[in-house]
Amino acid sequence: xxxxxxxxxxxxxxxxxxxxxxxxSTLVGSRTSxxxxxxxxxxxxxxxxxxxxxxxxxxxxxxxxxxxxxxTILADPFVPAxxxxxxxxxxxxxxxxxxxxxxxxxxxxxxxxLVKSRLADGVIHTSPTRDDPVVASLIRNKxxxxxxxxxxxxxxxxxxxxxxxxxxxxxxxxxxxSRGHRTIGLVTESKESIVGQDFEKGFLRAMSExxxxxxxxxxxxxxxxxxxxxxxxxxxxxxxxCPTAIAxxxxxxxxxxxxxxxxxxxxxxxxxxxxxxxxxxxxxxxxIQAPFEDLGRQMAGVLIETIRTGKAAATxxxxxxxxxxxxxxxxxxxKP
Amino acid sequence: xxxxxxxxxxxxxxxxxxxxxxxxSTLVGSRTSxxxxxxxxxxxxxxxxxxxxxxxxxxxxxxxxxxxxxxTILADPFVPAxxxxxxxxxxxxxxxxxxxxxxxxxxxxxxxxLVKSRLADGVIHTSPTRDDPVVASLIRNKxxxxxxxxxxxxxxxxxxxxxxxxxxxxxxxxxxxSRGHRTIGLVTESKESIVGQDFEKGFLRAMSExxxxxxxxxxxxxxxxxxxxxxxxxxxxxxxxCPTAIAxxxxxxxxxxxxxxxxxxxxxxxxxxxxxxxxxxxxxxxxIQAPFEDLGRQMAGVLIETIRTGKAAATxxxxxxxxxxxxxxxxxxxKP
DNA sequence: TCATCTATTGCATACGAATGCAATAGATGT
DNA sequence: ACATCTATTGCATTCGTATGCAATAGATGA
Numbered sequence: 001x002x003x004x005x006x007x008x009x010x011x012x013x014x015x016x017x018x019x020x021x022x023x024x025s026t027l028v029g030s031r032t033s034x035x036x037x038x039x040x041x042x043x044x045x046x047x048x049x050x051x052x053x054x055x056x057x058x059x060x061x062x063x064x065x066x067x068x069x070x071x072t073i074l075a076d077p078f079v080p081a082x083x084x085x086x087x088x089x090x091x092x093x094x095x096x097x098x099x100x101x102x103x104x105x106x107x108x109x110x111x112x113x114l115v116k117s118r119l120a121d122g123v124i125h126t127s128p129t130r131d132d133p134v135v136a137s138l139i140r141n142k143x144x145x146x147x148x149x150x151x152x153x154x155x156x157x158x159x160x161x162x163x164x165x166x167x168x169x170x171x172x173x174x175x176x177x178s179r180g181h182r183t184i185g186l187v188t189e190s191k192e193s194i195v196g197q198d199f200e201k202g203f204l205r206a207m208s209e210x211x212x213x214x215x216x217x218x219x220x221x222x223x224x225x226x227x228x229x230x231x232x233x234x235x236x237x238x239x240x241x242c243p244t245a246i247a248x249x250x251x252x253x254x255x256x257x258x259x260x261x262x263x264x265x266x267x268x269x270x271x272x273x274x275x276x277x278x279x280x281x282x283x284x285x286x287x288i289q290a291p292f293e294d295l296g297r298q299m300a301g302v303l304i305e306t307i308r309t310g311k312a313a314a315t316x317x318x319x320x321x322x323x324x325x326x327x328x329x330x331x332x333x334x335k336p
Numbered sequence: 337x338x339x340x341x342x343x344x345x346x347x348x349x350x351x352x353x354x355x356x357x358x359x360x361s362t363l364v365g366s367r368t369s370x371x372x373x374x375x376x377x378x379x380x381x382x383x384x385x386x387x388x389x390x391x392x393x394x395x396x397x398x399x400x401x402x403x404x405x406x407x408t409i410l411a412d413p414f415v416p417a418x419x420x421x422x423x424x425x426x427x428x429x430x431x432x433x434x435x436x437x438x439x440x441x442x443x444x445x446x447x448x449x450l451v452k453s454r455l456a457d458g459v460i461h462t463s464p465t466r467d468d469p470v471v472a473s474l475i476r477n478k479x480x481x482x483x484x485x486x487x488x489x490x491x492x493x494x495x496x497x498x499x500x501x502x503x504x505x506x507x508x509x510x511x512x513x514s515r516g517h518r519t520i521g522l523v524t525e526s527k528e529s530i531v532g533q534d535f536e537k538g539f540l541r542a543m544s545e546x547x548x549x550x551x552x553x554x555x556x557x558x559x560x561x562x563x564x565x566x567x568x569x570x571x572x573x574x575x576x577x578c579p580t581a582i583a584x585x586x587x588x589x590x591x592x593x594x595x596x597x598x599x600x601x602x603x604x605x606x607x608x609x610x611x612x613x614x615x616x617x618x619x620x621x622x623x624i625q626a627p628f629e630d631l632g633r634q635m636a637g638v639l640i641e642t643i644r645t646g647k648a649a650a651t652x653x654x655x656x657x658x659x660x661x662x663x664x665x666x667x668x669x670x671k672p
Numbered sequence: 673t674c675a676t677c678t679a680t681t682g683c684a685t686a687c688g689a690a691t692g693c694a695a696t697a698g699a700t701g702t
Numbered sequence: 703a704c705a706t707c708t709a710t711t712g713c714a715t716t717c718g719t720a721t722g723c724a725a726t727a728g729a730t731g732a
Contacts, residue, residue, distance in 0.1 A: 001452075001718090003717095003718055003719085004718070004719065005718080005719095005721095009675070013681075013682090014681065014682045014683075015682095015718090015719080015720095016681080016682065016683075016684095016719090016721075017680085017681060017682075018719095019718095019719055019720055019721085020681090020720085020721085022719090023719090023720075023721095025721095026687085027679080027681085028680070028681085029679075029680060029681085032680080032681085037712075046443075046452040047453060047718085047719080048453065048717090048718050048719070049453045049454050049455055050386045050387075050389045050390045050395065050454045050717090050718080050719095051390050051454075051687090051717070051718035051719045051720090052718075052719055052720075053386040053687095053689050053718090053719095054384070054386045054387050054390055054686095054687050054689095054719075055686075055693065055718080055719050055720045055721085056717080056719080056720070057687075059386065061434075061455070066419075078403050079415055079416040079419070080415040080416070083402075083415075083419075083435065084437065085399070087435050087437040087444060088437065090444070091437065091444035091445065096434055096435070096443070096444050096450070096455055097424050097434065097435040097444070098397075098432055098433065098434050098435075099419065099432070099433040099434075101420065101423040101424065101427065101433065107432070108380075108423065108426070108427035108432050108433070109427065112383060114432070116337075117382050117383060117384065117385045118384050118385050118386045118387075118688095119385055119397075119432055169405070210669050224617030225616065226613075226617060227616070227619075229504040252613070252616070255613065255616065255617055256616075277562075277591065277613060280561065280562030280563070280588065280591065280592075281591055281595070282561060295366075298522060302415075318568065337688090339687095339688055339689085340688070340689060340690095341688080341689095349711075349712090350711065350712045350713075351688090351689080351690095351712095351713075352689090352690075352691075352712065352714095353710085353711060353712080354689095354711075355688090355689055355690055355691085356690085356691085356711090358689090359689090359690075359691095361691095363709080363710070363711085364710070364711085365709075365710060365711085368710080368711085383688090383689080384687090384688050384689070385685070386687090386688080386689095387688035387689045387690090387717090388688080388689055388690075389689095389717095390687090390688080390716095390717050390718065390719095391688080391689050391690045391716070391717050392689085392690070393717075454718095491708085634687080635698085673732100674731105674732090675729105675730105675732090676726090676729100676730080676731080676732100677729080677730075677731095677732090678727100678729075678730090679726105679727085679728080679729090680725100680726080680727075680728095681723075681724105681725080681726075681727085682723105682724085682725070682726085683722105683723085683725085684721100684722095684723090684724095685720100685721090685722090685723105686719100686720085686721090686722105687719090687720090688717105688731090689716100689717095690715100690716085690717090691714100691715090691716085692713105692714095692715090693712105693713085693714090693715105694711105694712085694713075694714095694718105695710100695711080695712070695713085696709100696710080696711075696712085697708100697709085697710075697711085698707105698709080698711090698719105699706100699707085699708075699709090699715105700705105700706080700707075700708090700712095701705090701706080701707095702703100702704090702706105
């Protein structure tokens with residue numbers, strides 16, 4: 001392994017000077033600096049980040065804590081897009097990414113431990129649950145972290161970045177109204193989910209603004225499964241009056257609703273959350289596109305800011321778009 | 337931060353003794369050992385892995401290098417399942433996981449750099465391309481790594497672990513024959529792909545063993561897109577004789593083939609690679625299940641073995657299963 | 673020419689854990 | 703009681719980098 005001592009020896013300088021060149025200190029003469037950098041390239045010097053971290057007390061790494069329910073998650077376009085966003089932004093800012101998985105052994109299972117054992121400087125925590133013990137632990141240990149919308153206790157180094165689902169529902173509702181629909185059904189994930197609640201809230205606001213009444217039987221909360229969504233949509237389609245459009249708020253349940261419409265052989269528009277597969281299967285369908293990759297980007301950026309400044313960056317909201325035949329409409333015009 | 341010195345001070349021992357207790361040395365008295373461990377718990381001691389790594393020259397971390405084509409990848413059930421397997425096995429063996437992404441900045445974009453900068457001890461490299469420069473770099477730098485099937489140059493610390501696609505194709509063909517099919521079409525990914533070639537090879541072997549002739553127009557290689565697969569299947573369905581079954585070798589193209597069958601309103605069996613969505617949409621369809629999570633597990637395990645022993649572990653092959661109405665058949669019986 | 677000042681560079685040490693070697697304690701034998 | 707041996711423990715150093723402080727060079731002024 002090539003160290004700063006090797007560079008120093010070959011250039012006839014002191015290790016400390018080499019170190020200063022590498023950390024961009026202004027205390028070094030430009031000729032010396034050139035010489036050192038040339039030698040570093042020649043010997044293919046790569047800094048030892050463990051040693052650097054030991055000295056500076058920082059790791060320049062972010063831990064990403066993934067939710068466990070692989071079953072739910074696997075069907076989602078969320079993970080790869082999100083991780084890609086996190087990775088790209090992190091590395092653009094000089095940070096690397098470490099994974100944390102519940103169910104794994106220590107310290108990987110516990111993001112607080114990951115930070116305390118100096119494998120990361122902060123944590124990205126996706127989809128917190130109510131009274132999330134992981135969040136509590138992060139606050140207690142004064143660890144910089146960013147999470148989704150969270151109702152519980154907050155901390156001085158905690159930041160929230162999330163997709164605005166109220167806005168998403170509002171946008172969806174407004175879009176359908178603008179397309180002439182007046183009898184609109186809604187299929188959201190179960191009542192316990194904040195995501196689902198928010199979407200419904202926004203949707204209903206759009207309806208009331210448009211003067212459209214939505215009777216309770218036209219709003220169905222279901223578990224996030226294909227079958228549950230299909231059942232719900234099927235029941236809705238047999239109602240009188242039958243909806244001309246159905247809004248759906250997850251990337252999986254869309255397929256259930258579409259199947260119901262298909263089986264019923266009816267012309268009912270399904271507006272759901274985009275996934276690459278949905279685009280492939282129904283390229284002409286309008287859809288709600290959630291910015292998962294950007295969510296990763298923003299979370300990484302905001303977390304690094306928090307780590308660097310030592311105080312929580314500002315909360316951030318991201319907005320969905322409605323995509324219609326490859327044209328983006330309703331992009332941000334109705335953003336609060 | 338609580339260090340071994342703090343533990344030493346509070347127990348009246350020397351730091352070296354504390355360190356020995358923590359690393360499980362036999363050179364320590366059991367009473368002393370108890371005392372130290374109790375104090376560690378009391379002070380919530382967490383070892384500083386940067387310091388440990390600096391001294392031991394190891395990081396106990398694996399780098400996972402993900403392929404870039406997010407477009408292809410996003411539709412796949414591969415990423416989340418695979419990462420989950422890697423994470424779980426790695427942490428079970430005391431390792432953590434670092435992400436490497438092409439397109440990211442240094443060192444995250446280059447797994448060799450990740451190892452040289454001491455962020456990981458070895459690399460998991462999924463889906464190598466022909467003459468992969470990343471593989472070449474890993475070999476040149478004598479870095480322990482595991483990758484998929486690879487035809488090019490090999491190295492002393494390189495291990496291959498992959499899903500046996502010849503076997504998968506063979507299994508698929510044999511299954512369809514056992515179900516009475518004799519006119520069978522095949523849709524594989526494009527000719528350049530080793531995965532597709534292998535699948536076809538195995539499939540054809542099964543056909544010839546069964547004495548079934550497959551004319552060239554019943555074998556189609558297509559790009560991995562919904563639309564290309566649909567076209568290919570549609571053409572096949574208009575042939576005379578029309579196939580009674582079509583085998584498809586990716587998790588995305590299945591949907592294209594299914595759509596073609598559906599539009600043609602024909603009763604043709606589509607046997608494709610399983611994904612959670614496929615299971616949701618067509619729960620009763622038999623399907624090829626690829627062990628992505630296990631692939632992650634095995635790759636992590638084999639890599640850690642290679643790191644620990646300093647020489648390449650044995651190459652490993654994993655086998656797909658055919659799932660039929662929640663019963664697994666053809667599991668390993670035809671494994672070479 | 674000499675004093676003074678600034679721009680560079682070198683020296684020494686610290687970060688926290690691991691480990692070879694020396695030192696000490698207690699146990700054992702005679 | 704003494705020597706010898708083994709089981710523990712302590713001491714000192716190392717890993718590679720960063721950084722406060724001291725030292726030196728060259729530049730500037732009078």
